[in-house]
Amino acid sequence: MTQLFLIAFRNLLSHGRRTLFLGGAIAGVTTLLVFLGCLSSGVKQTMLESALTVATGDMNVGGYYKVTAGQSAPLVTDYKKIQDIVEKTLPDIDFVTARGRGWARLVSDQNSMQVGIAGVDMAHEPRLPKVLKMKEGKVADLAKPGNVLIFESQAKKLKVKTGDSMVFSVLTDRGVNNTVDVRVCGVAEDMGLLTSWNVFLPQETLNKLDQTNDTTTGALLIYLKNRGRIPKDMDLLRKTLTGAGYDVVDRSSKAFWIKMQEVSKEEWTGQKLDITSWDDEISYVTWTLSAIDGLSFLLTSVLLVIIAVGIMNSLWIAIRERTREIGTLRAIGMRRRLVMLMFIMEAFCLGVMGTALGAVLGSLLAVILNAVQVPVPTGAQFFTMSSTLKFALEPARILGSMAVITLCCTVVSMIPSLKAARMKPVTAISHVG
């Protein structure tokens, strides 16, 4: 086998131009695949990070409360009882926090915008101070009622800074107009698309705005030690809550506010709970990941076909050039299988070298662009989930890309290799060309 490898390697070296051309093409495709893979991973990481900060826990127990059939609100009443059940049922909870959910018009002296509100109780939010990177002010000030924490892009739009006053204006669930005056206690760095419309408000202030009492919240956000347990934990929690007499809506991979429109059309009144995972809550943006992955697949497939044709052609040429050599090898006793393996090995070596180079180049490009922090136009931020291009290097994904391309190179080399192996020694030796 070592000899075969050496023959293949030397052969690649002896045909430098051809090897460089084909290896370069393989490296180029790998670079592209690795680069797009890093982008997809970067978007996914940003999405997950911002979602877990702003909108969701690893799992959530949310719910809908309907006073009348036509009016529904994202509320969980008497949530402490449910929190007890959750904490007793799930074995690997990191922590559970109650978050209010709401929408309102946020008005500054200069501008206004519609925002989603996360009502927080800072005493039970251990994650928030760690993950929010503040541009101005302090996260801890969110503990004081009447303060609001906004994000950089919102501050820019509303033309406000820490200490400025604003007004939240809302139509409560009972259809009464209400307002609450707030002060900006901090401006945090943007964390992707989700932070362009979400703000943090103390739960007490949100209750005052929405006219709800302190036994009511929007959802229980459950953070787990092991995210791999989510499907099992969701089933377990569903059974337990149903057993405890709670109405739980059927599983649907949609964000709570999308489901709320459907719930509003239903005729029931009262409380129903909804158990969701983090990816359900941001399902409306995960299509961007599918789009990036789809684009990667399409581009890579097209390029791989071109490379495959190139490899086959070059092997045809190699076989033609080395027909007498094949004949001699067969005449001195080399088996057909080994002849075939010799050519396959050549394509394999070319694949490994090309993809290795491509992986290095792709990773290097991702690292450089990460360091440069390339700004993304506002329109494209819907895809990238961030104001700057972010790439994440996932070794498994990079190795996977290398393996796929090398495998393709190897597989396509089998056809010409098989032809070489089938040559009769006499014919091959007497071949002139």
Add this chain to the structure above:
Amino acid sequence: MSDNFQGEIMKSQNPFYHRVNGVTQSKAKDLIGFVFLKNRTLFTLCNSVFQILFISVLTLTPAGLFAQTLGHDKMVDILKGIDLRIRSGGDYKALVYLEQHQKDKPDIAQEALVYRRDIDQKLMILFTKPKTDAGKGYLRVDRNLWYYDPSVGKWERRTDRERIGGTDSDREDFDQSNLAEQYDPQFVGEEKLGSFTVWHLKLTVKSGIDVAYPLVEFWVDEATGNYLKRQDFALSGRLMRTSYDPKWDKLYSDAKKDYLWFPHEIHIYDEIDKGNSTLVIIQSVDLSTLPENMFTKAWLETKSR
């Protein structure tokens, strides 16, 4: 419309107007304080009981005078009058022009047909212009407001207090009113609004009743009984919007056997998002009987095609 009243509307477009008004009010408070201090020097020898009595009399006198001018029953009658004037005994159809001005955005103009059958509390709004909005509509069924968008072909249940067509107007601006049933009136004073002499009433929502604005202030023309100005306050007490109804028209209704009054123009100013305003012009009103099966989703869908 008198020039003075027009001026009042123009003033209201100035975001500083209410602050100016606020300063005027605080000056008035200062004046009371000045009188109080002067009185204190005059009556330094009097005992504290006398002083308290004096202050109470000084403070309560205007209210007492006004209370004599307009009692609770009279105020309820005024509200009932407003409700009755707006209410149509039969059917109602109006062509309405809506113009929305938004800060830093281009103006939006829309035209809609408003259909009402007040006896059954039915209301339908069908947008006719511009082309992009034509066919969209609202239908009130019981306490639910349904919205239809022909481009989607679906009905959506919306809140009864929805901003109509994205403007500052809401369903109540086009519908009959129930002020006397929903609110408790309180007399603020007799005032001048431009050249009009008006009663200034403060209405607080009765307990157990859900309304969009729990506190409303009305300026009712003494001569005609029509309200000329209205301010809507949020539950927090913050002023949300001010509207002016400077021109009222009337039309004889055979079904009602009386005149139906309607504001020809409504100028609505967003007091939270300063700079946003809406102009509603009720261009023509027709009180002829409408088809029986009009107030249905099917009818609106047919018209939307």
